[in-house]
Amino acid sequence: MPQPIIYLDNNATTPLDPAVLEEMLPFLTTEYGNPSSAYQLGAHSRAAIELARERVASLVGCAAGEIVFTSGGTESNNTAIHSALQLDPARQHIVTTAVEHSATFRYCEQLAERGGAVTFVGVAEDGTLDPDELEQVIRPETAIISVQWANNETGVIFPIERIAEIASRHRVLLHSDAVQAAGKIPIALGTSKINFLSLSAHKLHGPKGVGALFVHRRSAFRPLLIGGGQENRRRAGTENVASIVGFGKAAELAAIGLNAHAARIQSMRDAFEAGILAQIPSAVVNGTRHTRLPNTTSLAFPGVDSEAVLILLDRHRICCSAGSACRAGSTETSHVLRAMNLSEERQRSTLRFSFSRFNTETEVTQAISGLSRAVEQLQTLSNG
Numbered sequence: 001m002p003q004p005i006i007y008l009d010n011n012a013t014t015p016l017d018p019a020v021l022e023e024m025l026p027f028l029t030t031e032y033g034n035p036s037s038a039y040q041l042g043a044h045s046r047a048a049i050e051l052a053r054e055r056v057a058s059l060v061g062c063a064a065g066e067i068v069f070t071s072g073g074t075e076s077n078n079t080a081i082h083s084a085l086q087l088d089p090a091r092q093h094i095v096t097t098a099v100e101h102s103a104t105f106r107y108c109e110q111l112a113e114r115g116g117a118v119t120f121v122g123v124a125e126d127g128t129l130d131p132d133e134l135e136q137v138i139r140p141e142t143a144i145i146s147v148q149w150a151n152n153e154t155g156v157i158f159p160i161e162r163i164a165e166i167a168s169r170h171r172v173l174l175h176s177d178a179v180q181a182a183g184k185i186p187i188a189l190g191t192s193k194i195n196f197l198s199l200s201a202h203k204l205h206g207p208k209g210v211g212a213l214f215v216h217r218r219s220a221f222r223p224l225l226i227g228g229g230q231e232n233r234r235r236a237g238t239e240n241v242a243s244i245v246g247f248g249k250a251a252e253l254a255a256i257g258l259n260a261h262a263a264r265i266q267s268m269r270d271a272f273e274a275g276i277l278a279q280i281p282s283a284v285v286n287g288t289r290h291t292r293l294p295n296t297t298s299l300a301f302p303g304v305d306s307e308a309v310l311i312l313l314d315r316h317r318i319c320c321s322a323g324s325a326c327r328a329g330s331t332e333t334s335h336v337l338r339a340m341n342l343s344e345e346r347q348r349s350t351l352r353f354s355f356s357r358f359n360t361e362t363e364v365t366q367a368i369s370g371l372s373r374a375v376e377q378l379q380t381l382s383n384g
């Protein structure tokens with residue numbers, strides 16, 4: 001029998017919860033009606049989407065009518081920024097950060113390459129963001145501020161509510177990419193001044209290829225996808241019914257267990273981190289440990305190449321991710337670690353471990369010994 005996988009890459013994607021799959025199955029088989037059709041078969045699909053909308057809204061504390069289903073976090077991020085730029089030709093400046101997910105970062109980089117005005121606010125060496133620094137770069141022509149709720153590589157949480165106060169005072173729209181935060185820490189949009197918020201199902205044990213954009217009921221909005229009148233004319237295209245249903249179930253499960261799960265996940269993450277720091281004295285944690293997602297640790301092992309560790313760990317069926325993305329043969333370090341001004345060596349030796357409620361204490365113990373051995377082996381090689 002093959003060795004079971006120890007999956008510690010839950011910020012990349014998560015396993016589908018079996019209860020989610022169960023709710024999806026009818027909509028991949030017998031319940032195939034188009035939600036826009038007038039007959040009963042269509043009405044079933046329509047009702048299922050509306051239940052999912054309520055469940056997703058409930059996870060983030062907004063009204064169901066403020067949830068627009070999309071194809072995922074990437075589309076949601078692109079849509080929010082696109083929408084803000086359509087409103088006023090005189091307001092085309094974007095404020096974002098140097099550590100956003102590529103779905104925001106690359107979109108803004110591309111706008112900047114085409115002559116757009118984008119300010120990328122930097123972060124401190126511990127990955128934290130200073131809201132005062134962000135406030136200083138707002139201009140009269142700023143259309144939108146886009147800041148993630150929590151960073152996918154380090155888990156560092158940003159002071160979104162303070163940024164929302166600033167955005168509101170300057171009468172600038174605020175978008176937050178909450179893909180990593182949702183389901184891990186509480187989000188209550190009820191009284192918030194946030195205009196747009198991005199979510200993705202596959203980061204919280206739902207299916208891939210479905211997400212949502214929260215659009216505040218009083219925010220002006222211009223759709224990215226134009227066509228049919230679906231999603232209250234905010235996102236054209238026949239709905240991905242089964243996936244939306246799965247997203248709804250995943251959101252419901254995430255909300256029900258949020259506090260209990262977060263405590264257990266954090267204790268596994270902390271035990272893993274403490275174990276590794278004890279076994280490998282040269283290891284260091286990237287990013288502040290004070291305001292951080294409960295499931296994430298970004299660790300650097302100076303003197304060791306993270307890609308090499310990744311390959312050794314894969315032999316033990318341990319999945320995690322490297323701080324550097326391998327692109328067409330050349331290894332480019334992560335823009336997040338670069339923005340934190342970490343040394344080249346630290347960037348190249350970074351691995352991210354991200355836990356979920358499907359991990360176990362036994363896996364933590366096995367991962368500590370597997371990783372310690374892999375790092376020691378490579379340290380011996382490079383010293384020999």
Ligand SMILES: *Cc1c(COP(=O)(O)O)cnc(C)c1O
Pocket residue numbers: 011012071072073074075101103148150151152177178179180200201202203209210211
């Ligand atoms: C995964 C992720 C996204 C992209 O979501 P997809 O649904 O995969 O398109 C966006 N932002 C953050 C912070 C993410 O972690």
